[in-house]
Amino acid sequence: MNAIFSVANSAIARAEYRNQNYKEALEYYKIATDKVGYSEAYWQIRYDFLQKNMLTFLIIFICLSVLVYGVKFVDRKWGTFYFVHDFTDKVKAKRSVSEFLLLFKMFRHPIDTVHDVKRYHKSSKKTATIIYVLFVVVMILSRYLESFIFSTVNFERFNVLKDALILIGVVLLFVISNYLISSLQNGEGWLKDVYIATSYTLAPIILFMPFITLMSHGLTLNEMFIYKAANYITYGWVLINLIIMIKEVHNYTIPQLIGNILLTIFTMIIIVVIVALIIILGNQLYDYISGIIREVIQCVYI
DSSP states (O other): HHHHHHHHHHHHHHHHHHHHHHHHHHHHHHTTTTTHHHHHHHHHHHHHHHHHHHHHHHHHHHHHHHHHHHHHHHHHHHHHTHHHHHHHHHHHHHHHHHHHHHHHHHHHHHHHHHHHHHHHHOOHHHHHHHHHHHHHHHHHHHHHHOTTTOOOTTTOOHHHHHHHHHHHHHHHHHHHHHHHHHHTTTTOHHHHHHHHHHHTHHHHHHHHHHHHHHHHHOGGGHHHHHHHHHHHHHHHHHHHHHHHHHHHHHHHEEEEEOOOOOHHHHHHHHHHHHHHHHHHHHHHHHHHHHHHHHHHHHHHHH
């Protein structure tokens, strides 16, 4: 029945598309879950929109650029906005704000950021926990708000709590595994250092993923490589940050770093396998005990 329903909506969408009713075609393609047709209809809508509004956008961009340059020039020349600088300096001087600003420093100076966390204690477990929460929220929203063209989520089975627990579980699994291995390999970092520093390695996801998700709504299947490249770069950046973090937190040499990474991955796999076995055995034990209880009840009352 669903297949027939999809075929019917696709047929209506194609008819609307041929009649150049692209918005109506877009809706029917979405109902039919036809991403190729949806992409083609959206391309036409985007093309028409840009033709009508490109000049307006260009004028706005030029005006804003001139305005920003003018404000900066006036400020440099006469210090007109000194009160703004004073206010921002006071805000940045606050402990909680300075801790979050380390996220931006992670892009320019990742090694220095790790040293700030480990040696100078410029961040806290509270801030790291908030960053982890932001990470989970951003990841879930990026999946939920992703463009229909690129979305792989089945919203009928989408479970926010399950996804959140998986993300939190992976992070905690890495932190614990890395600390356990590093403690056996004479690593210098404490569990707190690994926990806090790991949170800052997620900066590219927290800051870029919302823009990538927003960008997905302006692309078609023809530009899929742009969307995929942006995701790969973001996750790759996080991976590089993690490698830098492990090396600097534990003060490892390159061979020690490689060994630590491999053993951390191995430990994570072992922990997952053990937890899975415990869950499976627990379910079997529960079924066994509940079966015995049911038999006893039947024997008593029959």
